[in-house]
Amino acid sequence: MVTRREFLRAGSLAALTVGAGGPRLRRALATPVDVAPRAGDPTLRELAMTALDAARAAGATYADVRLTVTRTQSFRYASPPLDAEHVEVGVRALAHGNWGFAASPDWTLDVLARLGREATAQAKANAWRGAPPVELGDPPPPATGTWVMPVERDPFSVAVEEKLDYIRAAEAYARTFRNGSASSVIVFERQERTFASTDGAFCTQTVYDSLGHESFFSVGVNDPVTYRNGRRLVGFVGPTGAGYEVFERGKLLDLIPQLYEEARRQLDPKPFDIGRYEVVFDAGAMATLVDATIGTAMELDRALGLEANAGGTSYLAPPERVLGSAVASPLLTITADRSMPGGAATVQWDAEGVAPAEFTLVDQGIATTYATDRTLASALPAANRNDGAPHSLGCAVAESAGTVPLIYTPNLTVQPARDGGSFEDLVADVADGFAVVGGRVYMDYQQLTGEGEPEVIYRIRRGKLAEVVSGAAYLFRSPTMWKNLVALGGPESAVVRGMTREKGQPSQRAVHSVRAVPARFKDVSLVDLRGGVPTRQRA
């Protein structure tokens, strides 16, 4: 279903795209709006303490405050670039065992004090008879200091025309190919996050998300006679915890001829026989599959049922039954962290001031723990806590200060096979099968069953990629799919892909990265999506 967020975005953009012709690159554009207090400004501490004091005075047993300054710059099709700056503050308070929250765009002492009181009043209003109180457990070591995600070029210090030059040149280059085209949405974001809590935390960190949101760059080819079209996305575009350098180093122009060729092959797709086959996933497709299944399913709030009325629950539930049991082939080990260089979820502290742990979600096929935050850490069975104490693994994320923290998937790494080879090596071992390149995976609301729609799917014949086939998708049940994993690529074959997750009510968003290697699965069910549909409407 199209979310409110998508609808609102589409609606307001349609209305506001007032039309721009081709750009004339004339002169540098200076860095715009940038006047909110930055890290180190004493105003930040004063604002934060005012909110915490007000919450405490109103009866909160715990409170935290987040202040964010979010800068985005987006380049959307042919529209003029849009610069946006949003400042927000949110106060969360725990009183009578319940959470309350209040948020505003106004950074004034009066407003901060009011938010502290309101959040506490919210919490008190929610004391229901018989409801168990939230148990936060022991506080983490207080987060103090300043951290800036290491980037080489802050995207907001790069002149707009340099970015536009690069994007437009790539688009123009793609158009020089026969019936070729390119379209792009490129977004840069920087968020400065200040966090303080009644447990003594006060810290500021700056994180970047380059090429995130709905960013993409695609090369297309349209056959004007048959209406058929082919399209290939640039792989490295997606949420990334890096600066402008990730875009520059992508060497967009160098990639275009190959992407065009691959897109062109899609114009003449060949039919295939539906059935069960051995299928090789490229590293990007594997990253998507891991994320859509196990990654999502091991968010503890989903597994416990807290998302039941929104995105859904989890097939890996209940935790006490799943933990310690096999959820995948012994080949599969998935580790998690929020320290991966370039990781979209990389931080020094999470949204609750917890220094994130590096941990293992799945160890040789066995589920070992879930992604947790402070609110839910105590819900994990005691035997599966790191040291027996219920403490958060640092997976809390608030999209901005205007939203409450929720559990989100951290950066994930699919551990490569030590002696594994490349994508081509995995293909070479298949006599008759298919290869999935990129694409998306659409799951049900428990991540139990899914439909994968590859960006490109090749026939494999005698160990080589052969023709592109038409309309093929794979249908799967997650437990079976992961049991049927038979080979993984080696360390050299890993790629990192940025992922976006929406959850919650109201819907909010967070990003993370998945580092994955190519993989081979047996008995994958391939279907023809277009085959099952009537070609003529019934009268």
Next chain:
Amino acid sequence: MMSSRTRGAPRSLFADDGSPVRYLDRSACEALFARIAGFARGGGETGVSIESRWTGNLRWALNRPTTAGDTTEHIVRIIRSINGAIGQVETNKLDDASLRLSIAAAERIAQFYSENPDAWPLPGPQRYPAVHVWSEATYALDAAARSRAAEALVEPAAHAGLLSAGYVEVAAHARAVLDTNGLAAYGVGTHAEFSVTVRDTAGTASGWAGTDDHDWTRIDVTALAARAQEKCVASRDPRAIEPGRYTVILEPQAVHELLVYAIYVLDRFQAEQTRTVYTKRPGYSRIGERVFDERITISTDPSDPVCGYLPFDAGGYPYRAVTWVEHGVLKELAYDRRYALSQLGHDIPLPNPFAYRVAGGPTSIEEMIATTERGLLVTRLSDVHVIDWLTLLCSGVTRDGVWLIERGKITRPVKNLRFTDSPMFAFSNVAQVGAVARVHAPFPVMVPAIKVRDFNFTSLADAV
């Protein structure tokens, strides 16, 4: 000029009565615009679009509150048009120093985008229909009232040993669009949203109900919660059935979740210049042709008393009453100002609000069941996405209750299924149309239950 009349017009945000600022009223927006326009340098035109919103919400799961909050937010978009070149920025920092920087940034982008061949003036004054989208009851539903309402709803589920999860959200949303050519649109409306899921503790059954309305008092939360609980209980012990083509009775929520994609592409430019389901041949749309069963009529009207909306879009252009599809025939497609100027010789766009209403029919769901030899009753669809925009072929899964109908009776709950079908096919294969209901959607939507023949289920999706 502006006529979005609201009953019980709210107090000024900047009233000195100690009440928290909850959204920007008309005078605050006008003052903000005057300040911004005053900072403009270099001539040309200035436009400002303001979205100001207060939201109060409460979320619960496992029969207890999980999160709750009150949030205010403003988004101000500034557009500078200088000699036809456009620059725009977005901000929520409304002090003078910040606004000066913002407008200067817009002006620099405009210089960068100079000599725009498609240039046209900012809109200037517009006329809007009167709408009824404000509810004092919604605006007054504070944290304590939300909590009391939800706690009362959870009790029956808890008493029955079931788990309730749900969400209440109330909001007031002001939109102002002003420009130096005399446009001064302001409107404010309320919005209330309610949804609830009831599950059994073993995770083998789930029921859902939800809706939204601008008026909280028109949402019968007790009835909806009871419905979700009944659906949960009635969907216990589902059995798997073979995928394939079935006659399906789609409840209104399910109808919307499939039909919305056909609403989304109601666009003339896309139909004529690219290819959509509304393309006849290159350059021509299917306006005048049958696109759905003759019982399907789709319209929208900002003045609709039950599913109205603010009468202008974020660009300040009026929404109008439109019949997109009449008795199955495509009558109209939306278009923007660029299209209007280049193809129609005028400068008034016809925006698509995504809010819509499908005309109802005479058949109750009970009658639909009674007249079904073999089929399925579907509560709602979930995780729907478009596989192919050229045919609107979609895939998704059923959720929160599917039942088998045999010889005119519901015989048993069945496991969820994945479907692959297009709204263009499904709503051309209509058997019966029922009464309309307001559904749970990002925009006001009223649709009937519809019985559809030969709906295509492609695999089992046995999630709960």
